[in-house]
Amino acid sequence: MNLELRTVTESGYPEWLRAVGTGFLRASAPAEDEIKGRLAHTDLSRVRGVFDGGRCVATFRSFDQELTVVGGARVRADAISAVTVSPTHRRRGLLGRMMAADLAAAKERGDVVATLIAAEYPIYGRFGFGPATWTTEWEIDVPRSGLDPRRPALTAEDGGRIDLVEGMEVRMFGPGLHDRLAARTPGVISRDRRWWEVNTGVGVTAADGWSDPFYALYRSADGEVDGLAVYRADDNWGDAKQPLNKATVKTLIAATPAAERALWRFVCSIDWITTVRSGHRAPDDLLPLLLPDPRAARVVTQADWLWVRLLDVVRALEARTYAAEATLVLDVRDETGLTAGRFRLDASPAGASCVPTRESADLTLDVRELGTLYLGDESVIRLMDLGRVEENRAGAAATADAVFRTGRRAWCPDVF
Numbered sequence: 459m460n461l462e463l464r465t466v467t468e469s470g471y472p473e474w475l476r477a478v479g480t481g482f483l484r485a486s487a488p489a490e491d492e493i494k495g496r497l498a499h500t501d502l503s504r505v506r507g508v509f510d511g512g513r514c515v516a517t518f519r520s521f522d523q524e525l526t527v528v529g530g531a532r533v534r535a536d537a538i539s540a541v542t543v544s545p546t547h548r549r550r551g552l553l554g555r556m557m558a559a560d561l562a563a564a565k566e567r568g569d570v571v572a573t574l575i576a577a578e579y580p581i582y583g584r585f586g587f588g589p590a591t592w593t594t595e596w597e598i599d600v601p602r603s604g605l606d607p608r609r610p611a612l613t614a615e616d617g618g619r620i621d622l623v624e625g626m627e628v629r630m631f632g633p634g635l636h637d638r639l640a641a642r643t644p645g646v647i648s649r650d651r652r653w654w655e656v657n658t659g660v661g662v663t664a665a666d667g668w669s670d671p672f673y674a675l676y677r678s679a680d681g682e683v684d685g686l687a688v689y690r691a692d693d694n695w696g697d698a699k700q701p702l703n704k705a706t707v708k709t710l711i712a713a714t715p716a717a718e719r720a721l722w723r724f725v726c727s728i729d730w731i732t733t734v735r736s737g738h739r740a741p742d743d744l745l746p747l748l749l750p751d752p753r754a755a756r757v758v759t760q761a762d763w764l765w766v767r768l769l770d771v772v773r774a775l776e777a778r779t780y781a782a783e784a785t786l787v788l789d790v791r792d793e794t795g796l797t798a799g800r801f802r803l804d805a806s807p808a809g810a811s812c813v814p815t816r817e818s819a820d821l822t823l824d825v826r827e828l829g830t831l832y833l834g835d836e837s838v839i840r841l842m843d844l845g846r847v848e849e850n851r852a853g854a855a856a857t858a859d860a861v862f863r864t865g866r867r868a869w870c871p872d873v874f
């Protein structure tokens with residue numbers, strides 16, 4: 459069988475997109491409009507497919523992204539998406555071939571990390587990716603939360619105000635707000651103009667699954683836009699003519715904790731809304747503890763979210779800051795050879811230097827574990843106890859734990 463791996467041309471793109479649908483269990487071919495719309499925003503040199511004769515049987519796409527790391531700097535990421543292999547061609551190494559080609563090109567280009575959101579946990583560890591952020595979704599039983607339904611969401615002491623606005627204002631203020639969120643949140647990934655358009659209804663219709671949400675902007679006392687909540691509500695009345703409506707939060711981002719608190723209180727105090735679904739949050743989100751009774755917040759999802767694969771250990775470790783000063787020698791294993799080596803990290807709260815070294819190692823770990831530790835969202839000691847990090851000098855794991863971890867946990871609000 460002649461299976462050809464190649465980048466996709468404009469004429470091959472409709473067949474490639476059809477194959478993406480097949481991999482994601484959608485039988486109908488994409489409509490003309492969808493093909494045109496997507497093509498206009500796709501760099502075909504980063505779109506790979508495997509063709510069996512005229513039929514595309516495997517798909518893979520990557521694009522430029524920026525990832526915020528601990529301390530607020532952003533590194534260049536190779537974001538991977540639309541990974542599929544048709545059921546007729548699975549488990550013959552096609553994903554392995556496409557991944558190897560893409561990671562080699564990303565390394566060559568100078569990307570610092572590769573990122574993805576895994577459909578299933580077992581797929582990507584073998585390629586050097588580790589889960590670097592986690593997600594929690596809550597469902598709030600509003601009447602049990604202890605919030606007083608008579609109290610307004612915002613009171614004079616908050617100082618700010620909340621306005622319901624149109625999509626146009628979100629496109630105007632959202633990007634600046636998101637930049638400020640990114641500066642204080644490791645794990646946040648860049649959003650381009652198209653993200654803001656598609657997520658405020660520009661160029662999407664009901665046929666694409668779009669329905670208008672509510673947009674709530676929080677402005678601080680000095681008029682600064684510090685927060686945005688986007689939510690949809692359903693229409694559900696019980697037999698006893700009591701409102702049982704659910705608000706589903708699509709986005710809630712804030713540049714300050716005050717805005718974050720105010721927007722959660724707002725969403726949890728809308729008349730008729732008895733259930734709030736939080737959307738994907740960091741596991742240490744403020745939401746449950748904001749409620750007088752946090753047990754009214756039930757965890758409905760708890761899972762890995764953004765996976766990170768380091769492509770350049772030196773630049774990755776030098777890009778972030780650390781909780782304390784320490785020197786660690788890391789022996790990094792990488793089956794692909796893309797990043798393997800021994801590195802001396804001189805870490806500090808102001809930054810770090812990282813250089814290849816021949817000194818003896820303090821810790822030995824696979825690049826997959828380094829990806830998991832990179833954004834500060836895992837304990838080195840826990841990984842050691844799992845047998846995934848080897849401690850070569852007594853106390854080194856505790857030191858690494860103390861310097862890599864963060865106060866608030868990393869969070870990636872987006873899916874791609």
Ligand SMILES: CC(=O)SCCNC(=O)CCNC(=O)[C@H](O)C(C)(C)COP(=O)(O)OP(=O)(O)OC[C@H]1O[C@@H](n2cnc3c(N)ncnc32)[C@H](O)[C@@H]1OP(=O)(O)O
Nearest residue numbers: 481539540541542543548549550551552553554574577580
């Ligand atoms: C970032 C994203 O786009 S996430 C979306 C991922 N896509 C999907 O989940 C859609 C449905 N699944 C698929 O399309 C395919 O099964 C894929 C893409 C996940 C895997 O493609 P394949 O070509 O079958 O993978 P390939 O043969 O290269 O597998 C390499 C290794 O990974 C293993 N592997 C691949 N997929 C899985 C899986 N879902 N679970 C467990 N192991 C897996 C294979 O067994 C193989 O292991 P081996 O080398 O020990 O034999």
